[in-house]
Amino acid sequence: xxxxxxxxxxxxxxxxxxxxxxxxxxxxxxxxxxxxxxxxxxxxxxxxxxxxxxxxxxxxxxxxxxxxxxxxxxxxxxxxxxxxxxxxxxxxxxxxxxxxxxxxxxxxxxxxxxxxxxxxxxxxxxxxxxxxxxxxxxxxxxxxxxxxxxxxxxxxxxxxxxxxxxxxxxxxxxxxxxxxxxxxxxxxxxxxxxxxxxxxxxxxxxxxxxxxxxxxxxxxxxxxxxxxxxxxx
Amino acid sequence: xxxxxxxxxxxxxxxxxxxxxxxxxxxxxxxxxxxxxxxxxxxxxxxxxxxxxxxxxxxxxxxxxxxxxxxxxxxxxxxxxxxxxxxxxxxxxxxxxxxxxxxxxxxxxxxxxxxxxxxxxxxxxxxxxxxxxxxxxxxxxxxxxxxxxxxxxxxxxxxxxxxxxxxxxxxxxxxxxxxxxxxxxxxxxxxxxxxxxxxxxxxxxxxxxxxxxxxxxxxxxxxxxxxxxxxxxxxxxxxxxxxxxxxxxxxxxxxxxxxxxxxxxxxxxxxxxxxxxxxxxxxxxxxxxxxxxxxxxxxxxxxxxxxxxxxxxxxxxxxxxxxxxxxxxxxxxxxxxxxxxxxxxxxxxxxxxxxxxxxxxxxxxxxxxxxxxxxxxxxxxxxxxxxxxxxxxxxxxxxxxxxxx
Numbered sequence: 001x002x003x004x005x006x007x008x009x010x011x012x013x014x015x016x017x018x019x020x021x022x023x024x025x026x027x028x029x030x031x032x033x034x035x036x037x038x039x040x041x042x043x044x045x046x047x048x049x050x051x052x053x054x055x056x057x058x059x060x061x062x063x064x065x066x067x068x069x070x071x072x073x074x075x076x077x078x079x080x081x082x083x084x085x086x087x088x089x090x091x092x093x094x095x096x097x098x099x100x101x102x103x104x105x106x107x108x109x110x111x112x113x114x115x116x117x118x119x120x121x122x123x124x125x126x127x128x129x130x131x132x133x134x135x136x137x138x139x140x141x142x143x144x145x146x147x148x149x150x151x152x153x154x155x156x157x158x159x160x161x162x163x164x165x166x167x168x169x170x171x172x173x174x175x176x177x178x179x180x181x182x183x184x185x186x187x188x189x190x191x192x193x194x195x196x197x198x199x200x201x202x203x204x205x206x207x208x209x210x211x212x213x214x215x216x217x218x219x220x221x222x223x224x225x226x227x228x229x230x231x232x233x
Numbered sequence: 234x235x236x237x238x239x240x241x242x243x244x245x246x247x248x249x250x251x252x253x254x255x256x257x258x259x260x261x262x263x264x265x266x267x268x269x270x271x272x273x274x275x276x277x278x279x280x281x282x283x284x285x286x287x288x289x290x291x292x293x294x295x296x297x298x299x300x301x302x303x304x305x306x307x308x309x310x311x312x313x314x315x316x317x318x319x320x321x322x323x324x325x326x327x328x329x330x331x332x333x334x335x336x337x338x339x340x341x342x343x344x345x346x347x348x349x350x351x352x353x354x355x356x357x358x359x360x361x362x363x364x365x366x367x368x369x370x371x372x373x374x375x376x377x378x379x380x381x382x383x384x385x386x387x388x389x390x391x392x393x394x395x396x397x398x399x400x401x402x403x404x405x406x407x408x409x410x411x412x413x414x415x416x417x418x419x420x421x422x423x424x425x426x427x428x429x430x431x432x433x434x435x436x437x438x439x440x441x442x443x444x445x446x447x448x449x450x451x452x453x454x455x456x457x458x459x460x461x462x463x464x465x466x467x468x469x470x471x472x473x474x475x476x477x478x479x480x481x482x483x484x485x486x487x488x489x490x491x492x493x494x495x496x497x498x499x500x501x502x503x504x505x506x507x508x509x510x511x512x513x514x515x516x517x518x519x520x521x522x523x524x525x526x527x528x529x530x531x532x533x534x535x536x537x538x539x540x541x542x543x544x545x546x547x548x549x550x551x552x553x554x555x556x557x558x559x560x561x562x563x564x565x566x567x568x569x570x571x572x573x574x575x576x577x578x579x580x581x582x583x584x585x586x587x588x589x590x591x592x593x594x595x596x597x598x599x600x601x602x603x604x605x606x607x608x609x610x611x612x613x614x615x616x617x618x619x620x621x622x623x624x625x626x627x628x629x630x631x632x633x634x635x636x637x638x
Contacts, residue, residue, distance in 0.1 A: 052632050055551070057550075057551060057631040057632045057635070058630075058631075058632050077555070077556060078555045078556070078557070081550065081553055081554065081555040081556070082553065082555070084550075084551060084552065084553045085552065085553020085554075086553070090551045090552065092548075092635070096544060096547075096548040096551075096635065098545055098548070099249075099545075100249040101245075101249070109549070109552055110552040110553055112238060112242070113549070113552060113553040113554045113555075113558060114553060115235075157552070161553075
């Protein structure tokens with residue numbers, strides 16, 4: 001089994017004074033290699049919390065999570081940082097590019113922490129920027145670029161360490177409809193032609209429509225988990 | 234993350250915020266420059282005090298006549314006429330004594346050709362140049378035979394030379410009239426400069442002490458005995474030997490007060506030099522406070538920087554930065570800032586010191602140790618004041634940092 005993510009009875013509880021808020025109330029989910037999965041649900045459904053735990057930015061309260069066969073709960077903070085660096089890619093709603101830093105340097109950033117030699121960093125960064133069609137913007141600063149271009153930089157950045165899983169958190173939330181569709185086509189392409197595993201978090205059905213599988217969260221539980229028969233393109 | 238990569242990250246971050254980096258550095262620049270300038274002034278003052286003490290003579294012991302009481306009126310020290318050249322000869326036999334010179338002083342008008350000048354006439358022994366560590370400029374100095382023959386010869390200080398022979402001609406062989414007696418000039422002394430009390434030590438005419446007693450004062454006693462101990466360590470033992478020798482020679486038994494007083498300049502030299510050191514440390518302390526304020530400025534800006542860059546920190550963590558990398562990055566930024574500030578401060582401080590020396594004509598001396606110390610200290614300031622903000626950055630939770638608005 002080429003399981004990338006295996007989650008069993010995952011719970012996340014936030015204490016709120018004497019009370020507590022159950023963000024995830026026992027979630028089971030598996031993500032196989034090559035999947036393109038959309039996680040949907042209204043705000044407060046637990047979908048973002050789920051993404052943060054899968055992305056190792058946060059820890060679950062209980063339950064088990066294994067990533068590529070490793071028990072994540074047993075990992076130290078440094079080991080989790082190393083997995084984020086080498087096996088995970090992130091794309092955020094607000095792009096999160098470093099200001100006053102060229103597109104190329106932004107794309108290179110994860111490789112700096114992964115210890116990739118400088119000479120190879122440039123080749124890899126340019127290759128990934130070429131894939132998302134923004135190689136010509138290498139020396140532009142983020143504030144000289146449109147939202148769609150900035151998000152492409154962020155996607156190139158998520159690709160540089162050849163991750164096992166890309167986590168995209170509302171990647172089109174700040175973009176207009178046409179640009180949103182362009183960005184989603186890039187994800188579709190990456191999944192189809194390069195077999196990259198993608199987990200997309202969104203609350204918009206027409207964005208989720210690009211995925212192969214749609215999981216819907218409600219009140220900290222999985223409401224439905226179905227293959228997407230009518231894929232957008 | 235190796236050191237080079239961390240250093241590059243830090244420098245990139247600082248270059249991206251040039252104006253803020255420069256303003257932050259300014260505090261350290263001023264602090265280090267202030268330390269260097271004040272220490273240079275303090276050390277310069279101390280060295281010039283030490284030099285003027287050294288010019289008073291090395292390992293010097295001075296014997297003055299004591300006080301006398303006449304009809305209930307006590308004169309001060311030097312009032313008694315108790316010291317004789319024979320006391321001096323006896324002291325010269327003591328172990329540890331390198332040289333002795335009687336001193337006979339009188340102020341008098343000196344005439345040479347058409348010029349005249351009132352100056353200090355000092356009767357001394359040939360050992361005087363050794364005791365005062367004072368070199369001859371031209372001609373020869375007084376000899377033992379000059380003393381023995383009560384010769385009418387004189388050696389002039391440079392101030393007297395310029396006053397009596399303004400034309401620049403050599404005074405050697407010329408005759409000067411002192412209190413009606415003609416003295417032949419046989420030599421001139423080099424410039425000794427001001428004494429520790431601001432007296433012009435070159436405004437003097439040196440003659441054999443025997444001649445001074447016979448022809449100028451008409452007394453059989455001298456004003457002072459100057460003794461030079463062979464080494465600095467022997468100053469105190471020689472001093473007590475001199476006291477007991479003179480007590481014996483003057484037949485003084487314990488309840489009677491001594492008719493002389495023996496002093497050495499070591500205590501004075503030490504006091505003056507330690508005053509200088511205290512001054513220097515005090516000035517450096519004041520300057521160090523400004524360095525400290527500069528450090529607090531760094532901490533302040535680093536705190537602002539951490540808050541301002543919270544999302545950046547969150548992103549760096551998300552793409553794989555360990556807490557340690559974040560800590561190192563911010564700490565390195567702070568150290569780079571303070572070290573570059575320190576180096577600029579050294580340059581500004583050295584230039585400022587040169588300016589002070591040129592404009593205010595103050596003696597200055599930059600001890601090289603202080604340059605290293607102040608750059609080292611400013612790097613320490615960077616570590617100390619950069620650690621807390623860096624620690625704060627490293628312990629941010631990645632999701633909270635990413636969500637930060």
